Amino acid sequence: MKTSAPQVAIVGAGIVGLAHAWAAARAGCRVTVFERSDKARGASVRNFGMCWPIGQASEHFETALRSRELWQEFTAATGAYARATGSVHVVAHEDEAAVLEEFVMAMKGTPYQVSMLTPARVESDVPGVRRGVARAGMLSGSEINLDPREALALLPPFLKERHGVEFRWKTAVCHVGEGVLRTASGESHAFDEAYVCSGHDFETLFPEVFAASPLKPCKLQMMRTVPQPGGWKLGPMLASGLTLRQYSSFHGCPSLAAVKARVAREMPELDRYGIHVMASQDRFGSIVLGDSHEYGGDIEIFDKMEIDELMLRELRKLFDFPDWRIAERWHGIYAKHFGDVEFRADVLPGVQIATGTSGSGMTMSFGLADRHFSTRIAPV
Structure with missing residues (x-):
């Protein structure tokens, strides 16, 4: 029986990747995040800063409210800007x-x-x-006003200090295989589960999956x-x-x-x-x-x-x-x-793509990741 904590690799330090890192860490996993840039620079820092449950259909509203709870937990812990304005x-x-x-x-x-x-x-x-x-x-x-630039800057140190999440900045992942990923510098990293959370850029790693996706x-x-x-x-x-x-x-x-x-x-x-x-x-x-x-x-x-x-x-x-x-x-x-609140694809044993939150990343990512890890990995 395996007794050590599962090793989880996250590719991408945008809001979807950080949400998965937080949820995996809360589930008792040892988490490493790989990000090709020195910080989040993509869509996650280029939005309104809205946690916007009102935009979600009824079947997803509870998940959006769970995201809201987690945003409140994070901002209370870090002092990040947040106004429950509605x-x-x-x-x-x-x-x-x-x-x-x-x-x-x-x-x-x-x-x-x-x-x-x-x-x-x-x-x-x-x-x-x-x-x-x-x-x-x-x-x-139900809506909360956030500052995405500040939030995405404060989330990594929060995850590192509170949950021991490791970050490999300026580290481009060029290959993800079964149980191991390889970086552009030639390093290999073993994992039990990997989540590719690099937005539409997952096309680089899995072009055939992107081409067949909605x-x-x-x-x-x-x-x-x-x-x-x-x-x-x-x-x-x-x-x-x-x-x-x-x-x-x-x-x-x-x-x-x-x-x-x-x-x-x-x-x-x-x-x-x-x-x-x-x-x-x-x-x-x-x-x-x-x-x-x-x-x-x-x-x-x-x-x-x-x-x-x-x-x-x-x-x-x-x-x-x-x-x-x-x-x-x-x-x-x-x-x-165009068909769902997120896109998930199991591309290899232990490797999943998680993306496609369709402009609702600030609203849905925390709740979606929390829901996923609550059913996939039991706390140790």
Whole structure:
């Protein structure tokens, strides 16, 4: 009988990889994380910083709430930036208001913490909303505002100090076989289980699996304003009616078809670039704005000013911040799974690919990894 702790190798130190490292360590494993860069530089640090359970369909909502619990545990232990702000969807059209009403009614008696807001309540209770435009709002109490850059910087030392997780930075893994992986420097490392959590880049290690998978790379563009003056606070994180098209939680609402048809008819440019607009605030007081979605062969290495201008156009229709000056612009690329909340593939005995959280990595990774290790490896 094997009595020593299982050796677990994690390839990739983005949020999915770190979530698996934490869950494996809590399950009693000895964990080593291999990361080709000196720190996380990919999609995990290029997002809104939203733990966003409201976007998840009911079958995944409990997993999102488990992620929320783990974020709260981590931020309490490290002092990382976290605000339990909740969120408000602000809508300017009757068809969008109908979707919100249908959703709130359907969620009665479920774990979703949602309620309708009148236009007057939106204007009185939600900073950053333009006066006179809201037809309705929906308040959700489950969302947490995080700073992804800070969180991804603090997670590795937290895992090392609290759980003994080892990190091999600037170490590119060039081969993963059964029970052993090899790095670009020629070193070999033995393992009992390995998890390839390198986003869409797992194509490098397992190109045939990527080619046969339902995944496509997705590029998003985002912006960040200068810090808002005088300590101005955004309050709850904000989403517009366009966001109803994006998240699976709203897909069962009968009125959503009318919203999609109107946007396609009146603003086809938004569908062309997958634009829906949201806003969160970082720990320095800047407002993070976005985003867009371009897939597969439509992705270009150069960012499009047209996309930024369209996002700002739609943001300004609903929101009104003290200072709109843009301090940063960037893009990120992640693996999009069009059929599920994640992609897992057992590619060899003891080797699994884990990716495809589809832009919901901050929301789902902790919960998904926790669920996986609670069933795969018993604590020792």
